Amino acid sequence: MNIFSLKSWVVAVCLGVLCTVAAHAQYDFNPAATGQARGPSDPRSRAKIHTELGSMYFQAGNPGVALDELRIALSADSAYFQAYSVRGLVRLSLKEYGKAEEDFRQALSLAPNDPEVNNNYGWFLCETGKERQSIGYFLNALKSPLYETPDRAYTNAGTCAFKAGDLDAAQDYLLKALQLSRDGAVSARLQLAQIFYRRGNFEESRIYLAESLKMMEPPTADALWLGLRLDRKKGNRAGEAGYASQLRGRYPTSPEYQEFLKGNFE
Template identity: 65%
Template structure:
């Protein structure tokens, strides 16, 4: 009788343990599925944002966060989208949420740093780029260095900017179009016009089609060098490619500095 009772209790206990294990497995699988959905929709959101469709990007990011509200990359990406729409209060909330969930993540730090720089806090932004660079797993350190250089330029620290931009060039895997353009701008500001021309020409080979920013720099650079033919070529490209840009409006107004 006792032996039968023990056997019965054993099977009850075993059944309970198996049920618990199965429940944990199901819970783990559900969490994994939710995280996968969040990742997929966050990546779609980033792709739509890069393609110039912020409205659809926001829809995808909403789905990502509805799937997994702790998926911090979605907050970081949504912060960038909202910032591009000038919804800075909402963007700030998303960046703060991402930073709270993943304070050491390099992409989160890089994105928040860029947001700060773009909203008038270039000096404050640099510490976040440097935090991103501390991660040995960061796959694109050239971006953080280039961003740090750009923001140091905005903060008026040309020496610091030069150091960061040369580092960005050192780590670049695609020829370094952005750091080369920024170095051209830096040397232009310093009056080192021949060096600026070299870096600008290198950047032009890598940026297709050329942005309004790089063409406007070319116009001002060649104007200072007295090369009217090259200046006219840049003007023609700016007029045909970016007629509604602020750079072309500055040209029409004669705001060369």
């Protein structure tokens, strides 16, 4: 997965916990002692805060510190299922698949109907070669009326259906993600562009690609590669050369650029 997509999916599945420690009210304060705030007064609050910190460190690209924070969270409250779910994502990123599976299973045992847990485990399955099995967990997440980001689950379902070769289902899920998205659904648009390219609908593919490129900076390797191939289909040699130059300059070691060097355009 490229850097842009990884960041997008991390934001999609990391519980949406981006609030700061200061946002929590359950802190003890003893001005007579040190004049400083102490930690939260109950185990669940400590677990919640350290899980949020772990999630933020993970999104910032520091999985080691994230694991430390999540360990502290679970030491405070071993039944805090969100911590297991986030730790599963961190371990997935480190390719510690066995440990990640254990974390997700524990989270599911504690909260089998939680939408974020289902969404995260679905992503784990998708990333470990079980794309078709993953879809059911995304759909389970969507059953919850309290799920705040259903567009993310639809995007994930579309991504995994696409990987499984089910273009019809992938297109349907991704279009639903666009309808529900609050942030432009860049990943969904790019994947729809790829689906329409695969179907031979190059004009529709070009429209979705153009929309996604307006929202991403810098453009990703897969977006540039798709643009290159679309311009090649159209006979636009100048456009093709421009995409090739960007691909070489930004992502010279990417699989996409290696395919370009080999002349594998399909």
